[in-house]
Amino acid sequence: MMKKKTLIIIALVSVIVIAGVLALKPFSKKETAVSFNTVKVEKGNISNTVTATGTIQAIKTVNVGTQVSGIILHIYVDFNDHVKQGQLLAKLDETPLRTQLDQSQSSVDQAQSQLHFEEATYNRLKVLYDKKLIAQTDYDQALYNYENAKASLANAKSALDRAKVNLEYATITSPIDGVVLNRAIEEGQTVAASFSTPTLFTIVNDLTQMEVQTSVDEADIGKVKNGQRVEFTVDAYSDLKFEGTVSQVRLQPVTTNNVVTYVVILNAPNPDKKLMPGMTASATIYVEEKTNTLLLSGKAVRFTPDQAYMMKMFAKMKASGSMPKMPAGAPAGTGEMPQNALAGQTMQGVPGAAAMAAMNTDPKTKTVWLTDDKMGIRPNRIKIGIDNGTNVEVLSGLKEGDEVVISTGDKDVKSTAKKTDNGPPGFPF
Numbered sequence: 001m002m003k004k005k006t007l008i009i010i011a012l013v014s015v016i017v018i019a020g021v022l023a024l025k026p027f028s029k030k031e032t033a034v035s036f037n038t039v040k041v042e043k044g045n046i047s048n049t050v051t052a053t054g055t056i057q058a059i060k061t062v063n064v065g066t067q068v069s070g071i072i073l074h075i076y077v078d079f080n081d082h083v084k085q086g087q088l089l090a091k092l093d094e095t096p097l098r099t100q101l102d103q104s105q106s107s108v109d110q111a112q113s114q115l116h117f118e119e120a121t122y123n124r125l126k127v128l129y130d131k132k133l134i135a136q137t138d139y140d141q142a143l144y145n146y147e148n149a150k151a152s153l154a155n156a157k158s159a160l161d162r163a164k165v166n167l168e169y170a171t172i173t174s175p176i177d178g179v180v181l182n183r184a185i186e187e188g189q190t191v192a193a194s195f196s197t198p199t200l201f202t203i204v205n206d207l208t209q210m211e212v213q214t215s216v217d218e219a220d221i222g223k224v225k226n227g228q229r230v231e232f233t234v235d236a237y238s239d240l241k242f243e244g245t246v247s248q249v250r251l252q253p254v255t256t257n258n259v260v261t262y263v264v265i266l267n268a269p270n271p272d273k274k275l276m277p278g279m280t281a282s283a284t285i286y287v288e289e290k291t292n293t294l295l296l297s298g299k300a301v302r303f304t305p306d307q308a309y310m311m312k313m314f315a316k317m318k319a320s321g322s323m324p325k326m327p328a329g330a331p332a333g334t335g336e337m338p339q340n341a342l343a344g345q346t347m348q349g350v351p352g353a354a355a356m357a358a359m360n361t362d363p364k365t366k367t368v369w370l371t372d373d374k375m376g377i378r379p380n381r382i383k384i385g386i387d388n389g390t391n392v393e394v395l396s397g398l399k400e401g402d403e404v405v406i407s408t409g410d411k412d413v414k415s416t417a418k419k420t421d422n423g424p425p426g427f428p429f
Contacts, residue, residue, distance in 0.1 A: 035409035038371060041402045044295045046386050046393050048288040050223055052264065054214030056234070056279040058204035062176055064089065065197035068097065068169045072189045077201070079183055083174040089201055090185065092170040101167055104160040111153040118142075118149040178205040181277065207273050211247065212266040212281045215254065221262045223287040224249055230266050232283035237274060244268040246285060288386045294394040299406035301366040301384065301392055305377065306408070313375055368398075369405040377405050 070092035077089050122142045129139040182202035185191065191198045212232060216224055230244045248265035255261075266283060268275060305313070364384055372378040382397030398404070 036369075036371065036377060036405045037407045037409050038403040039297045039300065039406050041294055041296050041394060041398045041400055041404065043292055043400055044391075045289075045291045046293060046295055046388060046391055047286050047290070048223070048386060048388050050216060050220040050285045050287055052214035052216045052283050052285065054212045054264075054266070054281050054283060056210050056212050056268065056275050056281055057277055058181075058207065059209055059211050060176065060178075060205040061181070061277075062178070062203045062205070063199045064172065064175065064201040064203060065193075065199050066092065066169060066172060066191055067193055067197060068092065068166050069192045069194060070094075070096065070170060070190070072185050072187050072191065075183070075185065075187050077180050077183070079180055081180045083178060083180060083203065085174055085177050087174045088171065089174055089180075090172040092172070092191070094167060094170045097163070097167045097170055101160070101163040104156070104163040107156040108153070108160050111149070111156040115146075115149040115153050118146040122146040172200060174201075174203060176203060176205050178203045179207060204277065207275075207277075208270050210268040210270045210275050210277075212244065212268050212283060214264045214266060214281070214283055215261040216264045216285075218253075218260040218262065221249070221264075224264055224285055225287070229286045229289065230283055231286075232266070232268070232281040234275065234279045234281050236276075236279060240274075242268060242270075242275065242281075290386055290393055293385075294398065294400060295391045296368070296382075296384075296394050296398065296404060297406055298387065298390055298392055300368045300404040301382075303369060303406055305369065309376075313377070364395075366392075371403050371405065380404075 072090055073093045074091045075089070076091075077083060077087075083089070122145070125134060125139055125142040128134045129136075180201055181204050183200070184198075184202075185200050191200070212230075224246060226246050226249065228246045230246060231241050232244065233241055244266045246264060247267040250263040250265070253260050253262060264285075266281075266285075268281075304310075362383075366382055366384055367379050368382055369377045370380050380397060383395040385393035385395050387393070
């Protein structure tokens with residue numbers, strides 16, 4: 001019986017103790033330890049790019065035509081044939097052209113005879129005129145006929161030269177060294193050059209050196225400069241990347257459906273002749289590029305602790321006399337962090353972060369946060385270079401291996417029960 005009473009007393013005491021712990025728990029003070037996620041500063045490559053699409057073309061393309069009309073008598077080359085400058089490509093029927101040449105020659109002979117006659121008449125009348133034996137009118141007429149005959153001869157000779165040139169045009173030769181890309185005629189076909197020059201052949205000069213004509217949006221054209229490195233792909237070789245450079249940025253705008261673009265020419269070496277004219281290329285232009293440089297996640301330069309944490313941290317910094325100094329020209333009268341940041345007021349709509357923003361008068365100067373044993377984290381100013389949205393290039397202010405805060409981690413709430421004076425009335429403990 002005695003043993004049973006003892007067990008009951010122990011049970012009652014245990015219940016009272018548990019009830020006391022549960023009753024004190026709501027009135028205990030909570031201390032919150034904030035953790036932070038960090039990244040290390042590492043070396044790597046960074047770049048900013050502009051993408052564009054375009055068409056592959058030969059650097060030099062010549063359309064070979066004819067300046068005379070006629071029937072194609074012979075064709076001496078075909079598609080993809082390699083030709084040399086001056087090589088015979090095709091020949092027109094020369095019969096009508098030779099007939100015209102003969103007529104021109106006859107006109108020259110006739111004009112020459114007329115000139116001889118008028119010259120003899122003029123010389124004879126000039127002697128008589130000098131002796132005052134003929135009237136002035138007769139002399140003037142003889143002089144006019146003589147000069148007119150000379151002009152007629154010159155005109156006939158010009159027509160003869162033109163007939164000779166037309167006869168030479170009946171022989172079509174290559175103007176450059178290259179490859180026949182297109183042949184637009186067949187033997188026996190009649191070509192008419194009355195109103196426009198018909199294209200007989202299309203010749204490209206060198207397929208080992210190609211170019212890509214791309215269209216770049218007006219929002220990106222300001223970043224593109226001659227000499228920038230380019231990588232591009234084509235559908236025919238989706239697993240290969242071809243390299244080139246920007247060779248020309250044309251000033252003439254191209255407007256399509258109210259969208260303004262500019263033509264950018266990319267130099268594309270093609271030693272293996274895999275690239276063909278007309279292929280569609282998807283190009284990436286590296287407008288900014290650095291290799292083996294210090295890199296930091298872009299999240300770090302965009303991170304700012306919450307207002308309550310910054311107020312607590314700045315209070316500790318002020319108490320220890322380690323407040324960050326404002327740079328020259330910053331909008332702070334005392335040279336220290338603005339007091340409204342410590343008071344929790346809002347500056348520029350950013351609670352508690354205005355002081356850090358006021359320190360960054362240079363757009364390339366950013367504030368990042370480093371882990372600190374005493375303060376938890378501390379601000380640090382850095383200079384950045386290339387910013388591609390994901391990472392930034394660090395020019396100064398950090399070294400390789402530094403750990404920089406990028407976000408606030410999970411909050412670890414540690415509750416420490418302390419004696420309070422505001423417990424419930426009549427509580428036995």
